[in-house]
Amino acid sequence: MTQKVDRIVVVGGGSAGWMVAAALVTGLKGRAAVEVVESEDIGIVGVGEATFPSIRSYNQLIGIDERDFMRATNGTYKLGIRFCDWLTVGQDYFHTFGHFGNLFGSQTLWAQHRRMGLTEPLGVQCVPTVMAMKGRFVLPSEQAQFKYAYHFDAIQYAAFLRKLAMQRGARHTQGRITEVSRRADGGVAAVQLEDGRRIEGDLFVDCSGFRSLLLGQALEEPFVDFSHWLPVDGAWACPTERVGEELAPYTQATALEGGWAWRIPLQNRTGHGHVFASRFIDPDRAREQLLARLDGKPLGEPRLLRFTTGHRERFWVHNVVAIGLSSGFLEPLESTSIYLIQDGIARLMTLLTAGRPVDENDRALFNDGAARRFARIRDFIILHYCLTRRRDSELWRHVSSMELPETLAFRMELWRRYGVLHEYDEEGFDATSWLAIHAGMEHWPQRNDPVFAEIPPERAMQALDQRRKAIAASVEHMPQHHRTLLKMLG
Template sequence: MGTAYKRIVIVGGGTAGWMTATAVKAALPASAVELVESDDIGIVGVGEATLPSIRDFHAQVGINEVEFLRATNATFKLGAEFRDWSGLGRRYFHTFGNYADVAGPACLWGQYRRVGDPALGELGDQCVPTVMSMQGRFARPPKEQADMFSYAYHFDASLYAGFLRTTALKRGVRRTEGRIVEVTRRADGGVDQLKLADGRTVSGDLFVDCSGFASLLLGRTLEEPWVDFSHWLPVDRAWAVPSAPSGAAITPYTRSTALEAGWAWRIPLTDRVGNGHVFSTRYIDEDRARKQLLEQLDGPALAEPRLLRFTTGHRERFWVHNVVALGLASGFLEPLESTSIMLIQRGLLKMVDLLKPGVPPAAPAVAAYNRGMTNVFARIRDFVVLHYCLTARRDSQLWRDMTAMDLPDTLAFRLHVWRQTGVLRQYGEEGFEPASWLAIHAGNGNWPEHLDPVFNEVPLDEARQALRQRRDQIAAMVAAMPLHEDYLRGILGK
């Protein structure tokens, strides 16, 4: 079985590094946890939007929500608004809510389509957080209705890393500042020591590579091959820039606006707005993409735009010998659905579960870890590609190519099943529930070719009344909620 991992060394700070340090120390308090980072190496720090799973992480490591909100200039997030994706001048929402039943005679979307009453409004009117988003309102879900909707956050990623760093250090994590200049290997191929620029060495039993795009251990030292997703996701650059608040209300959602050769994000914080333009250099040059980003800003830029270069995909394996890679060191998917931190969290929690027994996991368990993370990336890849392949836009070469490309087999099969049967097919290791897939299908007007005859078991007038009642109840519930800014002000005392 091997000896226990008594010394766990994390390479790199930032969100991935300090999330790892905090979680490992919470789960394995007897282990020595050391994080090595250099003040000379900046962090990417643009992943400011999250998914509801981050609240599970905070609960597991004992982070107080209000303290976190105050420390990171955070706001609440109910989901995302997609502008110009389904067509120029159109928008739809993907929020963290449900649409009641998605199968069987009472299937909400099925009865909505069957009734076909324009007076009912959009399908989104049947989803609590979508209505909240459209009205700019927010309140935490009541305990008795916790399954009706959820929420996440927008925050300053650099401040978040600092907040976690303070938390981890208080709990006994050791921080070593220094630049790594050499990595020595063990006889079995694993990592033995890190040599720092000042001559110090850091030894460990398990090394967690959180070194960002550099992938110092898994990529550069162990030379783990890269699985390239750029055939399906050709974006390879992002400009990022903060801007001053415009004075308009702070929206409780992220905005994604489709542009000529990619898309622009807008993420509202309490003190500024995070902006970026994710694009493909196959279709636009960097200078033009930068100009398009600056044209999207609501307020003056607070810094010079920063350019990030990347290739979508992941390392072939995520755990090799005694090295585990998390975050950008393991792979990258464009942040269209705010999955970067969720990917860190999924890999981290799987890793911690394998470390809890106190001995290194056996080879089959590591292989299962690698298969699981490969599937996690593939499922999210398919969900992101779904946004592109369903668009009705044909006004630039990117959109024409994205709607004509060969899809991953798993996504092609899901689309076939949906169009033929109305079933939202799910696999293992999913990143998003059926309601999320439904939101993207509905937002793009992609409906099954035939309605299931089982829907006819509900009388038409009864279905119409049920939809009206749900819509009206949601409208009344949301109307009683405070505006997002007022809610924030109330809990933060500002």
């Protein structure tokens, strides 16, 4: 069955719904009517405050000015994530959006760093890592090239996109959906609202969050469960007043007894949360641990979210495509929720702008690619857990001994034996990111490639020392993160 699309109905608002709508009205340029059906009675998750560098590409593609965006969402800059207590209690490392460079052509920096037996973290050889450690931030330049992301208020971001999308022609319909009408071929014909209105469409984009109103409930698409490897199934979220003038240009993720805690600095407040596995810690105890960690006055009572890690077996079925939480969820350890929304939007836009009706082969390719993307990111997140040396609680004993997905076990073995950072298709994170985790968790190959020894030790040490000193000196002259923000925002 081929599908011609003249009317697109986006079910649900929030970041996912309005990101979809803004992309559709911008990219299709009026070739299809776009309508967002949103209920004020149904809350949105709205705690997705940390992002991945790809968010900048999305904003640029739909024509959002960075200053306008930062002002509207209380945004701050993000250079990466600081992981505390993941390897052992008291040790931390950074996963930043930079590279570690090469020494002597093919002689990789990390290999020479390890060969020299240096105890300092590999991060001292990475510009954005040192910037993060010192609380500095400048925009990239020819002298310092790196990627960056943002922290922002997800609810304000949705409101910002709603205004933009409506200005460009999207229609906004408010009302609670009480019934889903089906077509003869199994697809969705219309959604019925509580007040009797009937909204018809050719294509329905399910952005209804964890409820997965269309794909999960109406079409009953099965769920692929990842909780064997990613057992966290709940999160307490609690924002606090901002304390002090300085702002860390990174997210902090601290490993705890039964999960991990996040800290995300915004201009006007700080986001705190505790992601936990209820089979290893009582939710009330997880709440207490979160409250004990707050570094400012709470701006409300902690809010509990429940979820299962995994995704729908298919993402596009008949004329329903799910984007965002309605399609699946991977825990927020690497801030990939909004990235996965973007990934779904990009796949959708590629097909809708191809100049021909969408057919079954298109949907199959969409589904296969999206499933592989979830699996690749799943493996990357598992890597953070399975390399731990902690054995002080049931959770850490479980993740350190569990059987790994074959795809992850294979690439870990290649790294361990040969120092090869294998990459599949549909990767969410490049080899540099994998290296940052391996290095941070002190997981190194069993032996060095003999070619690395062809560089005299004194020459390698001199090159490493010069690079470290040059980076440190460069960062020392950079402004503090909060001062960069003040200057940019006026």
